[in-house]
Amino acid sequence: MSGTYEVVIIGGGMSGMMAAITLADMGRTVAVVSRGDPVCCLSTGCIDVLAAGNDPLKGISSLPDNHPYHLVGEDAIKTSLEMFKAVMSEEGGAYVGDAHVNRKILTPLGKHKVTCLVPGTMEFADFDSDEYIHVISFNKMKDFYPNYITSNYKNAGCSIFDAGISTTIGIAERLENRQFLKKFILWLKGLEIPEGRIAIPAVLGMHFAVDVCNEISVELGRKVFEIPTLPPSMPGLRLFGGLRNALLKRGVNLYWGKEIYSVEKSGSQIEAVTLAGAGRSTSVQGNAFILATGSFVSGGLHASMDTARETVFNLPVYLPGKRKSWFNDDFFTPGHAIEKSGICVDQSFRPVDTQTENLFVCGSILAFSEVMKYSCGHGMAIATGVAAANVCGELV
Amino acid sequence: MIKTDVIIIGGGSTGCGVARDLALRGIPHCLIEKGDFAAGATGACHGLLHSGGRYAVNDPEAAAECLSENMILRKIAVKCVEQTGGLFVRLPGDSKRFRDMFLKSCEETGISTEVLSPSRALDLVPNLNPSLEEAIKVPDCSIDPFRLCMLNITSSRRRGGEILTHNKVIDIIREHGRCVGVKVQEESTAEVREIRGKIIINAAGAWGNKIASMAGSGVPMTLSKGSLIITNHRLTNMVINRLRPSSDGDIIVPNEAVCLAGTTSITVNNPDESEVDPVEVDIIATQARQMLPDFGSTRLIRTYAGVRPLLKADGGDDRKISRGFKIIDHKNGMFSIMGGKLTTYRLMAEKISDRVMEALDLKTKCQTAELPLEGQEELSGYPLSKRLKTLENIVCECELVTADDVERVAREIGTRRIEDIQHRTRLGMGPCQGGFCTYRALGIMQETGKMAPEESMQVLREFLQRRFNGIKPALWGDQLREEQLVESIYLGILGMEQKQ
Numbered sequence: 001m002s003g004t005y006e007v008v009i010i011g012g013g014m015s016g017m018m019a020a021i022t023l024a025d026m027g028r029t030v031a032v033v034s035r036g037d038p039v040c041c042l043s044t045g046c047i048d049v050l051a052a053g054n055d056p057l058k059g060i061s062s063l064p065d066n067h068p069y070h071l072v073g074e075d076a077i078k079t080s081l082e083m084f085k086a087v088m089s090e091e092g093g094a095y096v097g098d099a100h101v102n103r104k105i106l107t108p109l110g111k112h113k114v115t116c117l118v119p120g121t122m123e124f125a126d127f128d129s130d131e132y133i134h135v136i137s138f139n140k141m142k143d144f145y146p147n148y149i150t151s152n153y154k155n156a157g158c159s160i161f162d163a164g165i166s167t168t169i170g171i172a173e174r175l176e177n178r179q180f181l182k183k184f185i186l187w188l189k190g191l192e193i194p195e196g197r198i199a200i201p202a203v204l205g206m207h208f209a210v211d212v213c214n215e216i217s218v219e220l221g222r223k224v225f226e227i228p229t230l231p232p233s234m235p236g237l238r239l240f241g242g243l244r245n246a247l248l249k250r251g252v253n254l255y256w257g258k259e260i261y262s263v264e265k266s267g268s269q270i271e272a273v274t275l276a277g278a279g280r281s282t283s284v285q286g287n288a289f290i291l292a293t294g295s296f297v298s299g300g301l302h303a304s305m306d307t308a309r310e311t312v313f314n315l316p317v318y319l320p321g322k323r324k325s326w327f328n329d330d331f332f333t334p335g336h337a338i339e340k341s342g343i344c345v346d347q348s349f350r351p352v353d354t355q356t357e358n359l360f361v362c363g364s365i366l367a368f369s370e371v372m373k374y375s376c377g378h379g380m381a382i383a384t385g386v387a388a389a390n391v392c393g394e395l396v
Numbered sequence: 397m398i399k400t401d402v403i404i405i406g407g408g409s410t411g412c413g414v415a416r417d418l419a420l421r422g423i424p425h426c427l428i429e430k431g432d433f434a435a436g437a438t439g440a441c442h443g444l445l446h447s448g449g450r451y452a453v454n455d456p457e458a459a460a461e462c463l464s465e466n467m468i469l470r471k472i473a474v475k476c477v478e479q480t481g482g483l484f485v486r487l488p489g490d491s492k493r494f495r496d497m498f499l500k501s502c503e504e505t506g507i508s509t510e511v512l513s514p515s516r517a518l519d520l521v522p523n524l525n526p527s528l529e530e531a532i533k534v535p536d537c538s539i540d541p542f543r544l545c546m547l548n549i550t551s552s553r554r555r556g557g558e559i560l561t562h563n564k565v566i567d568i569i570r571e572h573g574r575c576v577g578v579k580v581q582e583e584s585t586a587e588v589r590e591i592r593g594k595i596i597i598n599a600a601g602a603w604g605n606k607i608a609s610m611a612g613s614g615v616p617m618t619l620s621k622g623s624l625i626i627t628n629h630r631l632t633n634m635v636i637n638r639l640r641p642s643s644d645g646d647i648i649v650p651n652e653a654v655c656l657a658g659t660t661s662i663t664v665n666n667p668d669e670s671e672v673d674p675v676e677v678d679i680i681a682t683q684a685r686q687m688l689p690d691f692g693s694t695r696l697i698r699t700y701a702g703v704r705p706l707l708k709a710d711g712g713d714d715r716k717i718s719r720g721f722k723i724i725d726h727k728n729g730m731f732s733i734m735g736g737k738l739t740t741y742r743l744m745a746e747k748i749s750d751r752v753m754e755a756l757d758l759k760t761k762c763q764t765a766e767l768p769l770e771g772q773e774e775l776s777g778y779p780l781s782k783r784l785k786t787l788e789n790i791v792c793e794c795e796l797v798t799a800d801d802v803e804r805v806a807r808e809i810g811t812r813r814i815e816d817i818q819h820r821t822r823l824g825m826g827p828c829q830g831g832f833c834t835y836r837a838l839g840i841m842q843e844t845g846k847m848a849p850e851e852s853m854q855v856l857r858e859f860l861q862r863r864f865n866g867i868k869p870a871l872w873g874d875q876l877r878e879e880q881l882v883e884s885i886y887l888g889i890l891g892m893e894q895k896q
Contacts, residue, residue, distance in 0.1 A: 142836050148853070152850075228889055231881075329868075331863075334883075
């Protein structure tokens with residue numbers, strides 16, 4: 001399974017996958033190496049671009065100068081988000097939304113989340129609408145308690161369906177079965193919900209939720225939407241599944257579930273990464289490499305008592321002081337100082353203070369990205385992934 | 397109004413022990429605790445059932461008490477005590493002279509010791525620092541303080557003892573200079589009640605001086621904060637002590653699936669002080685790593701601190717204060733019991749109950765040393781065994797707690813507090829520290845009608861903040877990954893950063 005590619009991407013999350021699609025579309029030969037399924041599987045599936053204000057793209061100019069969004073620029077961010085929408089649409093998981101418009105969607109606690117692009121199943125999840133919401137829950141579903149919504153949200157009611165299983169994935173699998181779905185729709189019709197929208201936790205099928213959602217909507221003559229849930233999150237898994245399919249279609253080689261245990265360098269060039277495997281190791285060689293391994297949560301960075309390191313190439317890591325200054329006291333104020341940690345790069349996404357010339361960095365491992373603080377995770381991943389890939393693709 | 401003979405203030409090990417002792421002697425009593433059982437130093441200690449070894453050199457009297465109580469508790473509290481045995485480990489550079497004094501003192505106190513060569517010690521605990529000079533084996537055990545309190549309370553309840561948790565003493569009623577009762581306030585309803593009794597026992601631990609002052613007295617005490625850290629794994633099956641004079645970070649105790657390492661000793665003024673400084677964590681972790689090198693790479697899941705209610709010392713080092721205890725007769729119908737240790741809780745209860753009997757002019761003898769704790773029949777021993785069965789609807793994946801467990805406890809004790817559920821089921825005690833399951837448990841509690849959704853949201857907020865306070869001082873490595881995930885769930889997915 002050893003191989004040689006024009007570009008080797010390390011990290012199979014949002015940023016790495018978007019970089020791979022970009023490069024494959026430029027005609028480059030690409031491999032993606034990933035330790036496992038990415039953190040986006042655990043996400044809501046929504047694309048947060050920047051939570052402040054009504055227009056996330058406008059808000060970018062007010063971010064600190066060192067924020068990685070500035071390396072991309074407003075126009076290119078917009079283009080990359082359009083590209084993402086096109087890819088997901090091709091994969092049957094169409095997203096809706098406008099890069100210039102933030103929307104508020106309903107959360108399982110009856111509160112709201114600010115985001116930008118949402119899966120088609122959340123098109124009608126608007127929090128600010130006064131329209132009545134009828135929440136459908138599932139008996140003993142352990143991550144969804146509709147009372148939170150009916151008590152916190154101004155205008156909502158609730159009914160409970162017994163799916164015969166209590167896990168998110170279990171229910172989602174059943175709802176992909178035609179007969180089961182028919183039974184569910186019949187039950188919904190029996191409720192004779194007089195008005196408004198129907199909200200269902202995000203369990204409307206494993207892959208083609210937009211179709212399931214539309215079918216229910218047509219049968220009932222009502223708007224239907226999904227509410228994102230705790231991990232395992234179906235919208236997150238569908239997002240990952242869609243992008244993964246897009247990679248395979250483009251002939252990108254995937255090295256999945258592999259740990260990198262050594263890096264081969266020659267002068268200022270990285271030549272290959274060696275992957276551990278059962279029996280024998282695999283060498284993946286490339287003309288250029290893109291590092292998209294994410295922040296601490298994804299394992300791209302690893303902190304010890306008072307330091308942090310980058311886990312693949314041991315690149316220099318920016319760290320905001322000693323541990324005592326890493327965290328806020330208040331849990332509910334998003335954005336601890338530790339979030340500033342990461343790799344500092346130049347205008348062409350190359351790490352500063354290193355001797356390597358053919359390495360590019362993108363995604364939440366970039367220093368000063370502060371994705372929780374600004375609520376810009378997936379947007380930043382997409383924008384920097386595409387931008388770093390464009391620079392890299394021109395050079396190799 | 398409740399009328400009783402003896403009012404016990406404090407639901408730590410001492411107060412619970414007194415309740416059992418008096419119950420077995422047939423004395424009506426009422427125990428008042430402002431939080432849940434073991435909420436103070438009892439629940440915030442390292443869960444070590446001392447062999448006495450730690451005190452043998454400097455405090456032989458306390459050491460002898462520890463030893464004899466150790467032997468009693470391993471008989472009467474089988475399901476609370478894990479007979480791990482303990483090692484005192486001497487590392488390169490640790491004083492040989494102290495080692496000799498240690499052995500001599502242990503012999504004088506009657507603590508059995510066995511000197512082990514490095515290879516013998518490594519046979520017992522394979523991940524000990526291989527460069528150790530030697531280890532001395534002593535009869536240390538680990539003990540579950542919360543379960544111990546609950547079982548003591550069982551004896552009291554079965555004999556009509558009145559137990560009021562989440563009730564705070566707000567005043568002591570005095571008539572003609574004598575204490576004749578207390579006013580208590582229920583935590584959530586704020587309802588105030590009067591309880592009348594002949595004798596009041598102040599077993600409030602670190603809060604003892606506050607209670608005594610309500611009766612116009614005082615108790616001389618020194619408050620000493622001790623901080624500890626919890627690992628994600630059980631790194632050793634034996635208690636590991638450092639063979640040197642007491643100092644920061646000299647003990648590691650295995651407890652259920654984890655290890656606790658401690659401790660520090662910092663004089664404080666406020667009994668509610670519970671903040672752990674990252675520097676304390678660094679000290680404990682660094683010291684623990686010297687004994688068990690694996691400590692350097694293990695994941696720390698939380699920190700916590702308790703305030704030791706020590707007998708008053710005239711300045712100097714808190715560690716030099718005797719771990720013995722003292723009973724103060726305020727000569728106004730109130731007795732205070734001060735100092736002591738979890739290990740000696742039963743003896744403390746016996747001694748103060750003797751004083752009560754004397755005051756009431758009754759003669760029944762103490763039976764707590766002979767009779768096993770009641771209620772143990774229903775408990776499994778080391779609870780891993782209970783996990784080896786099919787479980788449905790698991791809400792806490794780390795500790796294998798089911799929706800039924802949560803519902804049962806919520807109905808049984810009628811609680812609206814997530815901590816009460818945690819103590820009784822181990823919900824949220826594992827690696828994610830309640831990051832996933834607390835939301836679920838509260839969802840279940842409000843579905844059973846125990847609390848309104850708005851109230852459970854408030855409880856969730858308070859829990860998340862408390863949880864973060866405990867995790868923050870030791871937040872790096874894999875626990876930082878977990879924390880970023882938990883943060884993204886509550887702030888990113890659920891939208892909890894918005895104020896109520």
